Amino acid sequence: MTQTFGALNPTQRVLLGPGPSDVSARILRALAAPTLGHLDPEYLTIMDETRQMLRQVFQTKNEMTIAISGTGSAGMEACVCNLIEPGDEMIVCVNGVFGGRMKDVAQRYGAIVHTIEAEWGRGIDPQQVAEAFKQHPRTKVFGIVHAETSTGEQQPLEEISQLVHDSGALLLVDAVTSLGGIDIPIDGLQIDACYSGTQKCLGCPPGLAPVTFSPRALEALDQRKSKVTSWYLDVTMLRNYWGSDRVYHHTAPINMTYALREALQIVLEEGLAARIARHQRNHRMLRAGLEAMGLAYVPQHSLTTLNAVHVPEGVDDLAVRNRLLQDYNIEIGAGLGPFKGTAWRVGLMGSSSTEQNVMLFLAALDNILRDGGLGIEAGAGLAAANAAANESEVATA
Numbered sequence: 001m002t003q004t005f006g007a008l009n010p011t012q013r014v015l016l017g018p019g020p021s022d023v024s025a026r027i028l029r030a031l032a033a034p035t036l037g038h039l040d041p042e043y044l045t046i047m048d049e050t051r052q053m054l055r056q057v058f059q060t061k062n063e064m065t066i067a068i069s070g071t072g073s074a075g076m077e078a079c080v081c082n083l084i085e086p087g088d089e090m091i092v093c094v095n096g097v098f099g100g101r102m103k104d105v106a107q108r109y110g111a112i113v114h115t116i117e118a119e120w121g122r123g124i125d126p127q128q129v130a131e132a133f134k135q136h137p138r139t140k141v142f143g144i145v146h147a148e149t150s151t152g153e154q155q156p157l158e159e160i161s162q163l164v165h166d167s168g169a170l171l172l173v174d175a176v177t178s179l180g181g182i183d184i185p186i187d188g189l190q191i192d193a194c195y196s197g198t199q200k201c202l203g204c205p206p207g208l209a210p211v212t213f214s215p216r217a218l219e220a221l222d223q224r225k226s227k228v229t230s231w232y233l234d235v236t237m238l239r240n241y242w243g244s245d246r247v248y249h250h251t252a253p254i255n256m257t258y259a260l261r262e263a264l265q266i267v268l269e270e271g272l273a274a275r276i277a278r279h280q281r282n283h284r285m286l287r288a289g290l291e292a293m294g295l296a297y298v299p300q301h302s303l304t305t306l307n308a309v310h311v312p313e314g315v316d317d318l319a320v321r322n323r324l325l326q327d328y329n330i331e332i333g334a335g336l337g338p339f340k341g342t343a344w345r346v347g348l349m350g351s352s353s354t355e356q357n358v359m360l361f362l363a364a365l366d367n368i369l370r371d372g373g374l375g376i377e378a379g380a381g382l383a384a385a386n387a388a389a390n391e392s393e394v395a396t397a
């Protein structure tokens with residue numbers, strides 16, 4: 001018996017979680033363009049243009065800059081499995097979910113993993129890095145998360161990059177929640193391998209993982225004694241598909257490439273610096289508003305793209321998130337790991353990072369929390385956010 005379900009009709013939400021973020025109409029139109037064959041000369045041009053724009057957004061000259069088919073986690077696996085051979089030593093920094101995931105992935109590909117840990121919501125100290133290299137001088141790859149979406153903590157990379165290179169290791173960075181929202185200059189920071197995802201600060205639907213490999217990383221790849229353990233993510237083969245040889249490897253997700261091309265075009269039209277400043281400004285407004293309402297931030301150095309705050313004492317985490325969704329169409333994220341049930345994660349990424357969304361969210365939260373009888377002064381958050389907006393205008397004038 002056939003069974004059908006009526007027309008597909010998803011609600012238009014305001015996506016203020018840890019990703020996906022709102023997708024602009026321009027990008028949705030790009031997705032709906034006619035599907036080309038994946039070796040059609042027109043599509044090959046689109047791939048080349050996408051690569052060129054990816055290099056600009058990654059701020060790199062790296063030839064090997066492509067989009068892996070799959071979400072951000074596929075980018076993580078691609079970086080790890082190409083650089084690691086079974087038995088290689090890798091240091092992974094763990095201060096949240098995604099550092100923990102990188103460790104898991106590295107172990108699955110046979111790496112001997114040494115971890116550097118910090119409390120969730122705190123950064124990794126360069127001193128710990130220096131210590132770790134002293135103990136493990138044969139380390140081949142050093143992995144770290146730039147924007148830890150589970151805690152909202154931003155990790156400075158300058159000093160750490162120096163230490164990694166002094167020891168001769170390769171620097172692998174997770175930039176899933178920073179690329180297109182927070183400055184992450186690949187060449188400037190001497191990053192050897194970096195991955196991101198389309199659905200966070202680039203404002204696309206999920207489905208592709210931009211990655212970039214430095215010439216040093218490619219040298220390490222060329223010196224492998226064994227084949228890359230993953231067939232699908234093997235850059236030695238992907239290189240021939242994205243390069244001039246165009247050797248068939250797997251069918252690229254054609255329409256997602258259109259979407260990414262459009263997203264990169266939008267980023268570059270806005271200008272990387274202006275886009276980063278927009279994320280900073282909207283974060284400042286949200287932060288001023290939330291703090292005026294008595295909410296405390298989880299991280300020591302908050303990302304501008306993700307705001308993790310403690311759920312106030314006596315407030316039902318799930319009830320508030322349900323009301324945000326049902327009454328205001330707003331999605332925010334729940335806490336992860338040790339913050340399950342005790343933190344909210346409010347994303348302001350890509351197209352979602354607007355003054356309108358900051359005001360809408362603060363007004364909605366204010367209503368909901370006042371219904372809970374928490375003694376929050378009506379409108380305090382909005383007033384503080386407004387004041388912060390005016391301050392930053394003066395500051396940038």
Ligand SMILES: *Cc1c(COP(=O)(O)O)cnc(C)c1O
Pocket residue numbers: 019071072073074076098145147148149150174175176177197206
């Ligand atoms: C979202 C995220 C990932 C995983 O990306 P998916 O697209 O969910 O596979 C990895 N690292 C960080 C820091 C993230 O925020």
